[in-house]
Amino acid sequence: xxxxxxxxxxxxxxxxxxxxxxxxxxxxxxxxxxxxxxxxxxxxxxxxxxxxxxxxxxxxxxxxxxxxxxxxxxxxxxxxxxxxxxxxxxxxxxxxxxxxxxxxxxxxxxxxxxxxxxxxxxxxxxxxxxxxxxxxxxxxxxxxxxxxxxxxxxxxxxxxxxxxxxxxxxxxxxxxxxxxxxxxxxxxxxxxxxxxxxxxxxxxxxxxxxxxxxxxxxxxxxxxxxxxxxxxxxxxxxxxxxxxxxxxxxxxxxxxxxxxxxxxxxxxxxxxxxxxxxxxxxxxxxxxxxxxxxxxxxxxxxxxxxxxxxxxxxxxxxxxxxxxxxxxxxxxxxxxxxxxxxxxxxxxxxxxxxxxxxxxxxxxxxxxxxxxxxxxxxxxxxxxxxxxxxxxxxxxxxxxxxxxxxxxxxxxxxxxxxxxxxxxxxxxxxxxxxxxxxxxxxxxxxxxxxxxxxxxxxxxxxxxxxxxxxxxxxxxxxxxxxxxxxxxxxxxxxxxxxxxxxxxxxxxxxxxxxxxxxxxxxxxxxxxxxxxxxxxxxxxxxxxxxxxxxxxxxxxxxxxxxxxxxxxxxxxxxxxxxxxxxxxxxxxxxxxxxxxxxxxxxxxxxxxxxxxxxxxxxxxxxxxxxxxxxxxxxxxxxxxxxxxxxxxxxxxxxxxxxxxxxxxxxxxxxxxxxxxxxxxxxxxxxxxxxxxxxxxxxxxxxxxxxxxxxxxxxxxxxxxxxxxxxxxxxxxxxxxxxxxxxxxxxxxxxxxxxxxxxxxxxxx
Amino acid sequence: xxxxxxxxxxxxxxxxxxxxxxxxxxxxxxxxxxxxxxxxxxxxxxxxxxxxxxxxxxxxxxxxxxxxxxxxxxxxxxxxxxxxxxxxxxxxxxxxxxxxxxxxxxxxxxxxxxxxxxxxxxxx
Numbered sequence: 001x002x003x004x005x006x007x008x009x010x011x012x013x014x015x016x017x018x019x020x021x022x023x024x025x026x027x028x029x030x031x032x033x034x035x036x037x038x039x040x041x042x043x044x045x046x047x048x049x050x051x052x053x054x055x056x057x058x059x060x061x062x063x064x065x066x067x068x069x070x071x072x073x074x075x076x077x078x079x080x081x082x083x084x085x086x087x088x089x090x091x092x093x094x095x096x097x098x099x100x101x102x103x104x105x106x107x108x109x110x111x112x113x114x115x116x117x118x119x120x121x122x123x124x125x126x127x128x129x130x131x132x133x134x135x136x137x138x139x140x141x142x143x144x145x146x147x148x149x150x151x152x153x154x155x156x157x158x159x160x161x162x163x164x165x166x167x168x169x170x171x172x173x174x175x176x177x178x179x180x181x182x183x184x185x186x187x188x189x190x191x192x193x194x195x196x197x198x199x200x201x202x203x204x205x206x207x208x209x210x211x212x213x214x215x216x217x218x219x220x221x222x223x224x225x226x227x228x229x230x231x232x233x234x235x236x237x238x239x240x241x242x243x244x245x246x247x248x249x250x251x252x253x254x255x256x257x258x259x260x261x262x263x264x265x266x267x268x269x270x271x272x273x274x275x276x277x278x279x280x281x282x283x284x285x286x287x288x289x290x291x292x293x294x295x296x297x298x299x300x301x302x303x304x305x306x307x308x309x310x311x312x313x314x315x316x317x318x319x320x321x322x323x324x325x326x327x328x329x330x331x332x333x334x335x336x337x338x339x340x341x342x343x344x345x346x347x348x349x350x351x352x353x354x355x356x357x358x359x360x361x362x363x364x365x366x367x368x369x370x371x372x373x374x375x376x377x378x379x380x381x382x383x384x385x386x387x388x389x390x391x392x393x394x395x396x397x398x399x400x401x402x403x404x405x406x407x408x409x410x411x412x413x414x415x416x417x418x419x420x421x422x423x424x425x426x427x428x429x430x431x432x433x434x435x436x437x438x439x440x441x442x443x444x445x446x447x448x449x450x451x452x453x454x455x456x457x458x459x460x461x462x463x464x465x466x467x468x469x470x471x472x473x474x475x476x477x478x479x480x481x482x483x484x485x486x487x488x489x490x491x492x493x494x495x496x497x498x499x500x501x502x503x504x505x506x507x508x509x510x511x512x513x514x515x516x517x518x519x520x521x522x523x524x525x526x527x528x529x530x531x532x533x534x535x536x537x538x539x540x541x542x543x544x545x546x547x548x549x550x551x552x553x554x555x556x557x558x559x560x561x562x563x564x565x566x567x568x569x570x571x572x573x574x575x576x577x578x579x580x581x582x583x584x585x586x587x588x589x590x591x592x593x594x595x596x597x598x599x600x601x602x603x604x605x606x607x608x609x610x611x612x613x614x615x616x617x618x619x620x621x622x623x624x625x626x627x628x629x630x631x632x633x634x635x636x637x638x639x640x641x642x643x644x645x646x647x648x649x650x651x652x653x654x655x656x657x658x659x660x661x662x663x664x665x666x667x668x669x670x671x672x673x674x675x676x677x678x679x680x681x682x683x684x685x686x687x688x689x690x691x692x693x694x695x696x697x698x699x700x701x702x703x704x705x706x707x708x709x710x711x712x713x714x715x716x717x718x719x720x721x722x723x724x725x726x727x728x729x730x731x732x733x734x735x736x737x738x739x740x741x742x743x744x745x746x747x748x749x750x751x752x753x754x755x756x757x758x759x760x761x762x763x764x
Numbered sequence: 765x766x767x768x769x770x771x772x773x774x775x776x777x778x779x780x781x782x783x784x785x786x787x788x789x790x791x792x793x794x795x796x797x798x799x800x801x802x803x804x805x806x807x808x809x810x811x812x813x814x815x816x817x818x819x820x821x822x823x824x825x826x827x828x829x830x831x832x833x834x835x836x837x838x839x840x841x842x843x844x845x846x847x848x849x850x851x852x853x854x855x856x857x858x859x860x861x862x863x864x865x866x867x868x869x870x871x872x873x874x875x876x877x878x879x880x881x882x883x884x885x886x887x888x
């Protein structure tokens with residue numbers, strides 16, 4: 001349930017937020033678009049309005065000029081100029097009437113007639129008469145037959161008037177000037193636009209950029225922007241407006257426009273550098289051929305507020321839509337998630353091992369298909385589980401058997417990881433060592449903390465190298481110490497367990513407590529040693545006394561006596577040999593003799609034997625031939641056992657070969673034959689072994705009939721000893737023999753020489 | 765000049781044979797049948813030229829114990845010793861060799877004349 005809630009939140013919140021986010025971006029773009037559109041439209045509107053206003057003002061100016069021209073061509077006016085002062089007095093009243101007729105629609109301040117000297121000869125305004133106009137621009141322009149209305153502040157009433165001066169002509173020659181002073185209100189009434197937004201205004205400026213009219217009055221008689229007139233021009237302007245011209249405003253763009261005498265309608269985006277007034281639109285155009293300029297100034301804030309209003313409405317709509325969408329999504333999700341809940345519940349039940357869950361989904365969509373898949377999976381799982389359980393049971397039973405076997409065997413078994421840290425120890429471990437399973441697990445095998453560490457460090461290094469480096473089992477006898485401090489002797493086999501990459505993963509150590517056996521062995525060895533000593537003592541007595549008698553120490557002996565004493569001496573010698581051999585046989589029979597191979601030069605062993613036999617060989621006048629390779633052969637053998645083998649074979653050959661015979665010893669090295677790498681042969685030209693007795697030749701105490709009949713010395717134990725040694729050491733012995741021709745014995749050893757064998761006894 | 769041999773041998777019959785043979789070969793013989801007896805003779809201060817030593821002796825101590833006694837005393841340190849015994853263990857032979865003996869004889873494999881010849885060669 002919690003997960004489904006999360007899923008709903010996970011889906012609905014992002015959708016809601018995205019709608020709001022993208023909606024707000026759209027709102028911003030929309031508002032910007034509306035704002036720009038409003039401004040554009042306003043600019044277009046302004047342009048139209050400006051053109052209309054300029055036309056209206058322009059045509060009004062033209063109308064005034066036209067009226068002026070009409071009056072100037074009136075006969076009364078012309079004749080007024082031509083009349084004498086006296087006549088003029090009479091016609092003043094008539095002219096005034098006529099003029100008033102012309103100006104019924106205009107708010108005229110005054111009309112004056114000015115002679116060519118600039119003197120006013122007539123005026124409707126009695127207060128202004130007798131004024132001289134000769135220095136005025138409008139007078140000069142009119143005298144030059146130019147139309148040039150001018151704005152001026154009257155010095156009398158300090159008010160602004162528009163001056164319209166036209167020439168009065170008689171037969172195309174100028175005889176005087178007609179001047180009308182127009183009240184500004186009449187002209188300015190065209191400039192008052194209705195529905196102007198707050199902060200917006202209309203300005204009417206002259207050709208020098210001086211504002212004559214502003215809808216908020218405060219900027220009247222100010223230059224619009226930074227003015228670029230000369231000082232004298234500025235002075236003229238000051239005079240024109242009766243010294244009322246103020247500092248300039250900040251509308252440099254407008255001033256530049258006026259200065260450039262451009263006639264187009266121009267619209268500027270303006271933002272003031274001096275004050276905080278927000279940005280504005282400025283629109284400007286000229287009136288009456290660049291005599292005056294109409295300016296609209298519109299504050300952009302209005303449009304910003306308009307855009308914000310639009311944005312707010314849009315944003316409101318979007319948020320409402322988003323909320324509605326969220327509600328719809330939640331409702332839809334709730335409906336869609338229902339089958340998901342059913343599936344979840346089913347999956348959970350299947351997960352907990354219930355394989356009889358039905359899924360009831362009626363919608364014909366992906367959920368139904370998912371449900372079908374889950375039902376199929378459920379069935380498959382049921383099968384797999386059934387099989388698996390059976391298999392696990394079987395394997396567990398198998399494992400249990402092995403575990404039981406390993407646990408309860410009387411052999412002490414320890415398994416370690418590849419660092420020698422114990423991970424398993426069977427019951428026998430605590431029985432033999434006294435350490436509990438708990439004390440053993442996790443500790444290093446062979447350490448002093450446990451039963452190990454009693455051997456020299458070299459021993460453990462050799463052990464470790466054999467198992468981990470050479471990956472071979474180590475076999476040996478180890479002195480250990482029980483938990484209670486009692487030492488014991490163990491016969492150990494330590495083998496590496498290798499993985500498929502031939503890397504050591506575990507090490508299995510099997511140990512057997514052989515303390516008792518070792519003690520028994522020791523006792524036996526002691527017994528044998530003592531027995532051999534005791535047996536030899538009387539034999540030595542016989543030996544030495546016989547020797548002394550034979551030496552004549554007890555007086556002279558007869559030849560018969562010598563002959564008999566010789567027999568006693570030989571018999572005694574055989575007895576000694578027999579005792580020596582029997583002692584070796586007793587060790588061999590116990591099977592616990594030691595084989596300790598080390599690299600041995602075979603030549604040296606042979607030479608030692610020959611030296612010992614030299615005397616006998618010489619006595620029998622036999623010939624000894626030695627066939628050896630030039631290189632000294634170094635073989636891994638137990639030198640003592642090797643000596644026994646060669647010594648027995650050579651002494652047999654000497655014994656069983658008549659005087660003058662030949663004995664040949666050969667050594668061969670077959671590099672390619674791993675099993676029969678070293679071959680040692682001892683041949684003689686002696687009595688041979690009778691065919692029917694050849695099969696018994698290696699039996700204990702067996703002696704062939706032909707040599708027994710000859711009464712040659714021998715114990716019948718030599719070949720038995722050789723065979724027993726070679727059987728244990730991994731070598732072989734065979735022979736070929738023909739009676740009265742000779743015998744060849746062949747000993748073969750494998751490439752690795754003799755196999756190592758631990759034991760408590762040595763053979764001498 | 766007559767050389768004196770100290771014979772340490774517990775077996776009476778063998779001891780006789782040894783003595784007879786040595787005397788016949790012009791040696792003076794002093795006899796002991798145990799380690800204690802042998803040290804006693806040494807301590808009398810008589811001049812001794814060589815020792816004929818058996819391994820097993822009467823009493824608990826062996827020929828090896830006697831060797832140890834000899835080798836730790838400055839006076840007897842270089843006294844030639846001939847071990848003549850029927851004990852043939854490798855361990856024993858090497859133990860004697862380590863302590864510096866003239867020769868090791870196995871009684872049953874050696875004749876008296878061989879041994880006496882060897883002694884003569886050594887100390888003459």
